[in-house]
Amino acid sequence: MQFKKKKYSDQVLKDLYEGILRPRMIEEKMLILLRQNRISKWFSGIGQEAIAVGLTMALENDEYILPMHRNLGVFTSRKLPFDRLFAQWQGTMMGYTKGRDRSFHFGTNEHHIVGMISHLGPQNGVADGIALASKISGEKKVTAVFNGDGGTSQGDFHEAINVAAVWNLPVIFIVENNGYGLSTPSSEQFKCKSFADKGIGYGIKAVSIDGNNILEVYDTIKTLAADMRKNPAPVLVEAVTFRMRGHEEASGTKYVPQELMDEWAKKDPLQNYEDFLVKEGVIDAKYIDSLRKKIKKDIEEGLAVAFEETHPVASTEVETTDVYAPFEQVVVAPASDKKSEKRFIDALSDGLRQSMEKHDNLILMGQDIAEYGGVFKITDGFVKQFGKDRVRNTPLCEAAIVGTSLGLSIKGKKAMVEMQFADFVTEGFNQIINNLAKTHWRWGQKADVVVRMPTGAGTAAGPFHSQSNEAWFFHTPGLKIVYPSTPYDAKGLICAALEDPNPVMYFEHKVMYRSISEMVPDDYYTIEIGKAKVVQEGEEVSIITYGMGVHWAMEIAKEFPETSVEIIDLRTLLPWDKEAVVASVKKTGRAIILHEDCLTGGIGGEIAAYLSENCFEHLDAPIMREGSLDTPVPFAPTLEQNFLPKARFKEKLAKLIAF
Structure with missing residues (x-):
């Protein structure tokens, strides 16, 4: 492995060394804790740290990075507090997700990081959006998004690169080519020998680098990013590396030939870089020992705080309230009568x-x-x-x-x-x-x-x-x-x-x-989301509907002039206006739900169940519902009209009224 010092000062070289040592020492500690059953799961990035650390330290601190579960070096290089980071892995309230998600499935705008979801590819489109916002605002910032080689088979990856190419978005799509997607070797994942070759297909620049050489990673990303800030356009970077442990610890590595493990063990990114710095006289044994003691102390102090916390006390109110971002809608009335x-x-x-x-x-x-x-x-x-x-x-x-x-x-x-x-x-x-x-x-x-x-x-x-x-x-x-x-x-x-x-x-x-x-x-105005509308007042039967169903209901209700029909237009389906619907049904004693969607699994089933549970004593007849046939939508007009529920609804409404 050839390290090229170039113009970088000894301090930069030392910073990179500390940057790569921190995630390695944390991982070594986590593997011990895993064996002690003090943490539940671990996705190891040992052998791949140079990519995450080199890229993160090459970018500016306010440039977004979208890492994956083997990129601990992104989080440590962005200096997330160890106690909070460790608490995140434990699923406690001090973590970034209040115990609702694990490992690196989180984001923090404070540190300009957006973590992954388990589906691997979707983060690429999110990176496009961050880069687009930066470009529109004239910020001259780069966004970087990580991919494993297996994840590049997903459509999200290809779609996002294509969008970035068409829109000239400053996104670094970095692919950690570590030879395996869980246990499936690259030869069974894709035909290409190098991901850099794919750049031609997307019409973008692509490079391949030694992902175990932290100086090469750092210099390549720093050079690319400097150019991209001035000339926005995406770049595909293949970082060739190897995963030295299982996909996660329970997976093991029995599927990997031992000679391959031995070969890559010689390319360890930390040991090779450390040897280089010692040879160059940048650091010595005393410096290494001192730094290791400092990092160990930081880790132990962080763990001591994290382990003090227990799992969150469950609160149904808190859990349901946090589903939506806080928003108190203020309904806007038109400024004039025009x-x-x-x-x-x-x-x-x-x-x-x-x-x-x-x-x-x-x-x-x-x-x-x-x-x-x-x-x-x-x-x-x-x-x-x-x-x-x-x-x-x-x-x-x-x-x-x-x-x-x-x-x-x-x-x-x-x-x-x-x-x-x-x-x-x-x-x-x-x-x-x-x-x-x-x-x-x-x-x-x-x-x-x-x-x-x-x-x-x-x-x-x-x-x-x-x-x-x-x-x-x-x-x-x-x-x-x-x-x-x-x-x-x-x-x-x-x-x-x-x-x-x-x-x-x-x-x-x-x-x-x-x-x-x-x-x-003509003026701007709003309507309250979550509020149904009484389209027609009535006393004897309630029709609960929405969309085209409202017009069908009004038309068909006229065919029953002797019956006082109330029509409720839900307008909002989620959250739906339970109070308005219940009030109507309590008044009329009869309810029928109409929607254009297929009957089975439609929204009407949920509304009917809710009314049955909450209005049973007020009902004078069974709750009924009507929807389209449980078939795909046919093409021929005669078949389509038979598919739609309008005619059947009239019959069912008559049945409900006569009950």
């Missing part, structure tokens, strides 16, 4: 435009939303008013863009992501469910993101452009779901959703876009 007739699509566009004017940190992203104005023309003209930085066409990569939205939020921006059709959200499902929804509960980071979802059937568009998929998200704590049924609500709820610092899934029915009009305030 109104004009607006179609649903016009009201939605108006609210989005006025929100862009109100929030200068709001970024819109989606396929074809810029000059083209989106496939439904909702953002038509926005580029001319707000510019390309804030109204951004995206590649076809929903996962990366949703991840980017979280990265923007970490940097204090607001983001709106338009799914061209709600059906396409499956491509970004992991980011929504496991990143956006959980990030505040996990480590207190808000996800100030709205995902717009053009939804619903009725246009003979077939099974992949017509689905009602709100129930997929209804089951996910941390998300909010709104679903307007009128132009007035469309504008008020999009403005409210964009004010809210929590992730909001905003469903908009495509059939309503140009088929429904009403008088809508």
Whole structure:
């Protein structure tokens, strides 16, 4: 291993030595504690420390790094307090996640670190968002994101690099090529011999370095970062290294040939660098002994504090309260009485435009939303008013863009992501469910993101452009779901959703876009999220519905003139307005829930269960519900109308009234 001192002072060389020694000594201690059953799990980075330490020390302290579970050197180099770091591993309140997540699954804006989730690839899109925010703000900062070689097979990795390349984002995508993805060797993971070769495919610069040579890592990253701050563009860095212990300690290393272990043991990044510094006269045995004693003392003091804590005392109130970022909505009324007739699509566009004017940190992203104005023309003209930085066409990569939205939020921006059709959200499902929804509960980071979802059937568009998929998200704590049924609500709820610092899934029915009009305030205003609306007062039966169901209910209710029907428009599905629904059912004694989504597993089942548990003594008939058939959405108009619940709802309503 050849170390090139170059222009670096002895102090820099010493700092790098201390930087690489700290994680090694912590790991050695953790392995002892693991055998003593005093910690529960450990992912060892022994043999790979030079990458994390060299990169972190090469970057500026306010530049974000997104590490993984073998990058202890990132955390120690950013000088996280040992007691709090150790407490995090123990799952106690002093840690960064209040005991809710483990190891390095956390972030800390104080130290400009965003930890991983277990899915390995999603952090790449988040890095794009952080870099995009820095670039838009003119900060001239670099973002670095770690990947294992196995994780590079995931779509998130490829999507994020492509976005960074297209948008010229200053992101260092570092790949720790350590030969194995858990136990699967590289030969069974990918065909390429070098990750640097992949740079051509992405249209970006790529380099391969010796990941065990801390001076090479440090110098390469420092040089690349200096250039990227002036000339923003992504770089792929392959750091060739080896994992000397199991994927985690319980895995062992029996699958690794012994000769390979012996070969890489000779390339130990700490021992080789230490030998080099001694040879160069930069340090000596006395210095090494003194430094080791100092670090050992720091470790023991940190452990003493961390081990004083016990696991958190569970509080249901605290756990549920922390699911959402704190936000007390102040409903905004229109500044004047001025109104004009607006179609649903016009009201939605108006609210989005006025929100862009109100929030200068709001970024819109989606396929074809810029000059083209989106496939439904909702953002038509926005580029001319707000510019390309804030109204951004995206590649076809929903996962990366949703991840980017979280990265923007970490940097204090607001983001709106338009799914061209709600059906396409499956491509970004992991980011929504496991990143956006959980990030505040996990480590207190808000996800100030709205995902717009053009939804619903009725246009003979077939099974992949017509689905009602709100129930997929209804089951996910941390998300909010709104679903307007009128132009007035469309504008008020999009403005409210964009004010809210929590992730909001905003469903908009495509059939309503140009088929429904009403008088809508021209001024900016909001509607309370979580508040249902009584569309029609009644005394004998309650219809609980939302979206297109509201219009079906109003139409069909007219066919029962002898019955006093109350119609409740939920408007917000998560959290849904239990008080309004219960009050209506207690008044009428009969309830039927209607939604366009398939019947089985739909939101109606949850509402029916809640009413059965809380209103049983007030009911004069069974709770009923109706939804679409439990089939995919068919293409032919005759089949589609049979799929939809409107006709069946009329029959079931008649049955309920007659009970």
